[in-house]
Amino acid sequence: MAIVIIRQDGKIPIWQEALKKAAPQIVVYSYLEPHPKEEIIMALVWKHPKGQLMDYPNLECIACSGAGVDFIFEDMERPKALPITRVVDTMLAKDMSEHVIAVIFSYLKYLGHYRVDQMRKIWKPMQYRRIKDFKVGILGFGALGSVLAEDLVRFGFRVQGWSKSTKSLENIESFAGLDQLSAFLATTEILVCLLPLTDDTVGILNASLFEQLPKGAYIINVARGGHVVDADLIEYLENGHLSGACLDVFHEEPLPTDHPFWEHDKIHMTPHYASVSDTESVVPQIIENFRRLQRGEPLLNVVSKEKGY
Ligand code: NDP
Numbered sequence: 001m002a003i004v005i006i007r008q009d010g011k012i013p014i015w016q017e018a019l020k021k022a023a024p025q026i027v028v029y030s031y032l033e034p035h036p037k038e039e040i041i042m043a044l045v046w047k048h049p050k051g052q053l054m055d056y057p058n059l060e061c062i063a064c065s066g067a068g069v070d071f072i073f074e075d076m077e078r079p080k081a082l083p084i085t086r087v088v089d090t091m092l093a094k095d096m097s098e099h100v101i102a103v104i105f106s107y108l109k110y111l112g113h114y115r116v117d118q119m120r121k122i123w124k125p126m127q128y129r130r131i132k133d134f135k136v137g138i139l140g141f142g143a144l145g146s147v148l149a150e151d152l153v154r155f156g157f158r159v160q161g162w163s164k165s166t167k168s169l170e171n172i173e174s175f176a177g178l179d180q181l182s183a184f185l186a187t188t189e190i191l192v193c194l195l196p197l198t199d200d201t202v203g204i205l206n207a208s209l210f211e212q213l214p215k216g217a218y219i220i221n222v223a224r225g226g227h228v229v230d231a232d233l234i235e236y237l238e239n240g241h242l243s244g245a246c247l248d249v250f251h252e253e254p255l256p257t258d259h260p261f262w263e264h265d266k267i268h269m270t271p272h273y274a275s276v277s278d279t280e281s282v283v284p285q286i287i288e289n290f291r292r293l294q295r296g297e298p299l300l301n302v303v304s305k306e307k308g309y
Contacts, residue, residue, distance in 0.1 A: 001294055002027035002039045003286075004056065006048040007065070015044065015065065018279035023287045042290050051077040060293050061085060063286055066277050067092060067144065069303050070197040070224060084303040085289055087282050093147035096222065096275035100148050100192055101155070103220055103246045103268070104136065107190070112268050131156045137188025139204070140195035140223065141167050141174065142309075144275070148192065160184060164307075185212040190220065196309030197224035207232040216243045222274040225250035230261070237266040248274040 003019065003026060005012045012030045019028045029035035031052065041060045043053055053062060054077055062072060062079075064086040072084055106112055108129045117124055136152055138145045141161035149159045149172050160173040162184045167174040175184035185191075191213060195201045205221060206229040219242060221228055230251065236242045246268040247261065253272055261267050289299050303309060 001041045001290075002029060002035075003042045003044055003063075003290060004029045004031050004035065004037075004040045005044045006031040006052055007046040008049065009046065011046075014279055015283075018283045019286065022280075022283045023290075026287065026290060041293055042286075044286060045072065047071050048075070050075045053078045061289065061299060063289060064303075065282065065286070068196060068224065069309065070226070072303075073198075073308055080305075083299055084305070085299050085301045086303050087277055087285065088143045088301045089277065089282050089285070090147075091278050091281040092275050093144050095278075096144045096194070097148040097151045099248070099270075099274040100220060100222060101151060104134075104152075104157075104190060106268075107218055107244065107246070108134070116265070132158075134158070134189045135160065135187055136190045136192060137162065137184055139191065139193045142194070142196075145192075145194040148194065160188065181209075182212055185209060186214070188217065189214055190218045192220045193223045193227050195223050195227060197226045198308035200308075202226050203229050205229065205233065207235065210236040210242060213242070215241055217241075218243050219245040220247075221245070222248045225253065230259075234260060234264065237264065242266070244268065246270070248272055 005015050005028065012032065016028050016030060019026060037056050038058055040056045041058060042063055043056060043059055044063045044065050046065045053059065053075065059079060059082060062082055062084045064072060064084065067087050069084055069086050072078065110126050110128065135158040138149055138161045141149065141163035145161055146167065146169060149161055149169060152159045153171050160175060161167060162175045162181060164176060166176040193205060195204065205219065205227050210232060233245060237245060244266040248270045249272050255261060261269060285300055292299050
């Protein structure tokens, strides 16, 4: 019984090393080397080549090495009956929270704006904004969104979240379902998207949603590029309804150099690196699931195929 790692970003050796260090007795192959395919019971994947998972006749589990599993559902040639697991990790959540908080403070204190002024030798102070001036709304109130919400509350932000089911977190207002989306948006001045990409959430950051935000709202998308209707975002930045956007994720990555986002003065971009699975932190849950597979026990962090996340 063995694990195969399938990913195309050059990080297979790092994962192999981390697994070997934590559990030297477990056999781990790279899909790029010759390996006995019938021995593989777990595929540890990240943006694997479509169809690749059909190569393993005894595969029992598709283990995503990150939190978002949209790329697995997009692979129509995968063994569909198999369980899919994903990463739920404190460090991943903290890294995401730190990223979003950095973006929010940069926005509040005009840091990006001053950097541009500096390059042009412009000295122009602006009245800075304070934590108390903003209510932050988080779309997607799960493993990542809820940690961010609690961290923001500790800083003194007013925070609310939107999810499928109602949540109960101290000092954080919870909105649930499409019925409560408008009320959530009407009082959100900084909107953070941390939704999974599913049939229900694709294109959710569109003109109709932007229209329901207060004038001057700021958008932070750290979920998936597919959540955004790019042309609608540009329209609402240019008509002044939105004050700006910070985007970490895009429909196509790397973003093509002719995309209008690159040169838009109201868009701040980062290269899909808000939060990345740390091998040392994540490997224990992969190993635990491998052992559970061997013992025939229920797996941790199983994705719902019905919900798509
Ligand atoms: P979770 O599955 O833990 O949370 C998802 C949240 O979204 C849940 O609160 C869920 O509601 C809510 N939700 C899902 N569908 C709907 C819907 N149709 N309507 C309302 N609410 C909905 O995911 P994570 O927090 O772990 O991760 C979120 C996403 O972040 C990932 O899917 C991934 O795409 C992205 N990500 C981005 C990274 C980056 O570097 N940019 C790094 C890591 C993740 P409920 O709780 O009621 O089920």
